[in-house]
Amino acid sequence: MNLANIPHPGALVSKKKKAFIGVPAPLGYVAGAGRGATGFTTRSDIGPARDATDVPDDRHALSKSKLASKKPSQSGKDNEQEVEDDDEDLNDANYDEFNGYGGSLFSKDPYDKDDEEADRIYDSIDKRMDEKRKEYREKKLKRELEQYRQERPKIQQQFSDLKRDLARISADEWNSIPSVGDARNKKMRNPRAEKFTPVPDSILAHNVSLSNETVTSIDPLSGLKTVISGTSTGLLSSAPSHLDLKKIGQARNTLMDIKLNQASDSVSGQTVVDPKGYLTDLQSMIPSIGADISDIKKARLLLKSVRETNPNHAPAWIASARLEEITGKLQTARNLIMKGCEQCENSEDIWIEAARLQPPDLAKSVIAQGVRKLANSSVRLWIKAAELEKETKAKKKIFRKALEQIPNSVRLWKEAVELEEPEDARILLTRAVECCPTSVDLWLALARLEVYENARKVLNKARENIPTDKQIWFTAAKLEEAQGNLSMVQKIIDRALNSLQANGVEINREHWIQDAIDTEKSGSKVTAQAIVKSVIDFGIDEEDREHGWLKDAENLANFEAFECARAVYANALKVFPKNENIWLQAAFFEKNHGTKESLESLLELAVVNCPQAEVLWLMAAKSKWLGGDVQAARQILSRAFDVNQNKEEIWLAAVKLESENAEYDRARKILEKAREKNSTPRVYMKSAKLEWQLGNLSRAIELLETAINHWDDYPKIWMMLGQIHQQTDRINEAREIYQRGLKSNNSNIALWILLSRLEESEGALIKARSVLEKGRLKNPKNDLLWLEAVRVEIRAGNKEIAMPMLSKALQECPQSGILWAEAIFLENRQQRKSRSVDALKRCEHDVHVLLACSLLFWCERKMTKAREWFQRTLKLDPDLGDAWAYAYKFEILHGTQEQQIELKKRCIQAEPRHGEHWCQVSKDIKNWKLKIGDILEIVANELPIPN
Template sequence: MTTRRDFLSQPAPENYVAGLGRGATGFTTRSDLGPARDGPSDDQIKEALAKRAQQLGLAPEKGKKDKDDEEGGGGGGDDERYQDPDNEVGLFAGGLYDKDDEEADKIWEWVDERMDRRKRQREEREEAERDEYERNNPKIQQQFTDLKRALATVSDDDWANLPEVGDLTGKNRRSKQALRQRFYAVPDSVLAAARDSTEMSAMVTDDGGASSGADGRETSDGTMTNFAEIGAARDKVLKSRLEQASRSGNGDASNGSSTSIDPQGYITSLNNMVMPESATQVGDINRVRELLQSVVKTNPNNALGWIAAARLEELAGKIGAARKTIDQGCERCPKSEDAWLENIRLNHESNNAKIIARRAIEANNRSVRLWVEAMRLEHIPNNKKRVIRQALDHIPESEALWKEAVNLEENPDDAKLMLAKATELIPLSVDLWLALARLETPENAQKVLNKARKACPTSHEIWIAAARLQEQLGQAAKVNVIKRGVQVLVKEQAMPKREEWIAEAEACEADGATITCENIIRETLGWGLDEDDDRKDTWAEDARGSINRGRYETARAVYAYALRVFVNSKTLWAAAADLERAHGTRASLWQVLEKAVEACPHSEDLWMLLAKEKWQSGEVDGARLVLKRAFHQNPNNEDIWLAAVKLESESGHVEPARQLLAVAREQAPTDRVWTKSVVFERVHADPANPAAGAEAALDLVLQALRLFPTAPKLWMLKGQIYEEDLGRVPAARDAYAAGVKAAPRSVPLWLLYASLEERAGLQVKARSVLDRARLAVPRSAGGADLPPGGAHAAQAAVPGRGQEGGQRPGAVRGRGAAVLGGAQAGQGAGVVRARAGAGRRAGGQLGVVPQVPAAARDGGEARGGGGEVRGGGATVR
């Protein structure tokens, strides 16, 4: 049973606000309060104020009351504002009111009345002026009052037909109306004709005629084709080309009567000429002609427009029209040099050129270009001189005119006079001073250069010329002119850049002034470089640049200056030596190397380089002396010891070489020295008793292994001696087995071990050796390339005695340089073994070591003491 809830008919609880529970708030509008009520009127306020004043006993007098009524106040006016709100009777209500107070009140009342009267008069005057102004200048709303009243009679249709606001000026309105009226219905025939006007039909009808012509008309048999127009166009093209050919000939091109046309050359020129089709070319010329005519008409005082119009006519082959056009341009622009020069060019082959030049000079007598062009039009030298002297009378300060005048003089004395006058008029011209100095005698040239130096203190060319003069006189060593010049230029703040000085030095070298070149480099190469800059690399780059340009003296001077600053730089000494070796003499090379070893006495590369140069030139004793000096400076250097051994061995002195090796093993006991000793004994064994040499080599290798048990090359030599020299394969196997235990990272040793097993027929054991090598050297590229059991790979990696493919040509090299007995970095470790029999050279050589391929080399074992000695196509490491 459902009961009906009648709470909507019940009254709301006390202080109930509808919607307060859901966040709604009540508000009150003006309609809830009703219309606002009016406040008290002015009369009610005045009555209330008067009643209040009567209650306080401060009723004003009649005059005062009237005044207050006029002001609209209600009891006291402004005095009401200054009364005490707590005591409205005044601050002196308790005081006595005597005659003085009454007199003072009357005085103040008189003042107030006078001020009020002035105020009323001012307000009346201002109100009258305002009314007069408004009457003469009514407001806009007042002016259109009658019109607004008339709007009441406008109907709705009139309102709807009012025009839109826009630009309704007469000009724009007329143009827009005309634009709106340009709508025409284009017939289909016009569109079809426009489409077919540029169409080239290649269709042929059954009766043999073309289906339609280019203009859309039917041509049944082709008789409507206008061949005359085609021929006329070809004639125009041929005429244009013939006129161009006639202008290029040696005859009179102005009248087209040239007969010196080469037929073959003319055909070639026509083939090389890139010209569009005749109709297109003519059309383009006509369009451009119209544009240029518009240009010269709108701006006739612009010479460029006239020049362009004349060149267009020249391009079109109308040389007469071009001359006429440019002549008009010269008349309209008489002060334009370009217009006159163009006019002279177009009339250069006619007799009018000189007349035009005279007119141009009359209009521009200060134009150097016009005077020079007028001079060039003359063919007789005296006439040329006369024109150029007239030009100098008008423009005496022109350097170009003086140069032309000097060039026209054939007599050196007359040229001197001209240059002397020119330098008086143009003292700042460096070229004129230098030209005068070149024509003078050496004594007078010094005076001229001194005057030039005073006139142009900022010119470095004058100082260079003075230095070259001193070199010519043989006094360059006495007076360093370049040094003084640099000091003056620095003082004048006119010092050129370092690159400019190098260019000047190279120019002096090209002219043969090598001493001046050296002085320039010595005094200016360090200009603009601080100690913080990388001066050594900068100077080295400058020297290489001069070498590339073929200026070797400049490069020598640069290296000399750099080596004075960086005395102990091995790279600079080596670069200087390379320069002398490539572009110098043998004596100069020896001199540079002698200075190098004196500056760097502990550089074994420079010592061996000098010894090598001596040895290669046949100075064996000199090479020995150099190595002896190197021993004193570097007593325990193995490279120098091995170089000495190499020298004696190559000279055929085996016993001195063996003794040197013995001394080297005592004073410089390194594994490399011991290795060289073992190889030397194998190579230089007695052919009658090779076993004795093998035993001596074996004894040396056993001694070396006691000192250097981890040297892989010694183990290789031991195995090779047992296998190849003594034929003891088991001993060789034991040597290789002990070697791979002592030096497990040596890839060539593992390969030799595997190849021994393969040659012995033990393929399985060779594969096992290579597997062990993979484990010992997992990162070896050679080991990764060899398959398990790759005996053939091992044999290919280490060729036998007869496999010359693994040998390398011999050379005498050193560490980082090609020097005697030195190390060759980056060669990789090789297998040291002796070469006997036919492989040995006469006199005994250090033999070949078959090389392991680069893929099979180990980085850690690749250097082998850092050196190698090569000879006779062999490498010993």
């Protein structure tokens, strides 16, 4: 049976053609997928059947643009025929052996529906990604634009500084600026164009008068219009015969002035218009708030919602009023806050805010309403009411009423007492302590106003009512000290400590010491010392007492609480009477912050308790000597000899005492005894130096040669012997002495430098260099030898050699402050600042670097900075004499006489002993009798002004 001959069931039902037959399927349509049908495979199929998710067959259909461009199909032809019309022409006539078939390569449109849908998807993705990157892209563009503007600024930005300078140009300078000529070239000034000559006004006026036209003219004085006809007849014949354009312009300006005056004098207007300054006034109108208007509206809505939700919430009304105040609507703010006062009448904050927003007259009435509502509970309203009054009498009246309503308010009592006279205040305080018995301030204020006997009673009552407060005890001790009862002060403080501990009060050592500092600054020194003595041993371990007490004394001295520090030292010496270190620290403290009598009395006790301490004997003798009592100094040294047999320091101190007082024979005898009983190289050196100072060079050489035979490893002997030979022009002997000394003292830098300078003074620059190079080989990484080598080249005028040598020195000694200081001033003026920054990074706390920076500020004429850095330098190392000399020279040139005297006094007290320029003067044998003040002036005068 042939299945093809069986008709379809649908054909039997209806032979009418359906509307969708022959119509292309929709995009993405799969037949049967809606009812769950799937494909199947038969024997005749080559491959698998179509899956439900396969792409439809019309995915390569023509695009809409292509379909629209095609002509409509004829009747009787189907879609397949239309597609076949677009097929390529494959006839032999259209074929070429070289080019192939003719026709356009792009005649067919490859753009199909899938491409169109993909383009839409990609466009949406690109749009989404573009929105995400928009903010970043805008920021990047803005940043690149700013960088571009910085690299290529506009002309107006380049000349902005010159524009600012134009504001200071006077009128005469403006008038003296020459006029700019015609900058055009000849061709531009004389173009080859047709030239026109304007017609004179007389011809135009004559033609107008001949015509029948009417001319309207304006009177420049009145601004009224006048109509002139072409026929000059009657009254109009007196009109001018020609038009004056200048007068027309004047008339126009006059008419404008008339209109502006009329507008400014208008009665209906509320303001007067300034035609000249109108735009300027608009520019000066700066809004009072910089917030966004939308933010203000949002805040209003939020606060309104809070007020409506909880009308009894006072902060909401206050915030609303302040918002309106900020936006400039002061009346609205006042209305809101007054409405809030009605809703929240028990809130003192809202009444105070309402008084602040109201004018002074209305503020009083607002506060009065608030006081009536909260008379028994609000202290702030009473105080605000008193502040609004201007007269003292009215304020007193308000406080009296307030105290009737709230008698237990300490703040009200304090405010009321401050307005009263002492006698009335005392009466008022008597009532105040009854109402507020737990207020320490009121008890203490009453005690200050009472006489001595009544004050003691008041303080006793205060201790009964407040047994846990230490200030009452301190006040009682101050009272006894003021009355001269010094023995009672320590008893009161000790009793206070026991009472407070009994009442469970924790004793804080740091707080008590701070109270002692405050007490001393208030003038009660004995009470301060008593407080320190009572708690100095509180809460500290026994093994840490010595270190802790010395640290406490140092801190108190830094706070300028000298009496408290003195009490700490006294307590430490009482516990450790044989400790030499504590006696020495106390002696230095008295030397710096005490008097001559206190220092001598302390040293007298020190030598009794520590007789073996040489330094204490020497300080005691020096104090007597500086005070002018030479005999007492001799007696102290004699006692020191008895206790300390054959002590080198005591021998040399006795020699210095006699030599400073011109007792040279006694000094020689003391030195002779010292050489016999205590033969040391230093004693021989001091003996030779005394003979050298007195001019007895042969005796000095003899003593030095004797010392060399016994102590050839003592470099100062070689140095002195070489300098004596050099002084007497025996250069060869001096050179030999230095060379012999270096054999046994090759690590002594001073000997290498002396030998180098000797060769340099003789003109042997190469030998000087070789000596320093040999010294650097023996003593590597020594900054002094490198510095001397650099200065040898500078003195020889070889700066181009000195610069790389200094760089090499800094590589070998990167932490040397003296090399960095030399490097700063070896640079050009423009590079010194950057060099100083590098020096401070490497050696921030080096005195030479700080001194170089001070001199650098001096060179730049920054006097205040230079003085500050000089003070930092002197504080860091007061033993550097060069720093004192430079600072003194600076004060001589740029300071006052008081500053010079104060600096010189500090220098004498510091007794500096080091420094290149300082030692050149102080160790010169000619200046051996000079004092420190004299040396300071000589060095300061010899120092060059930095440039």
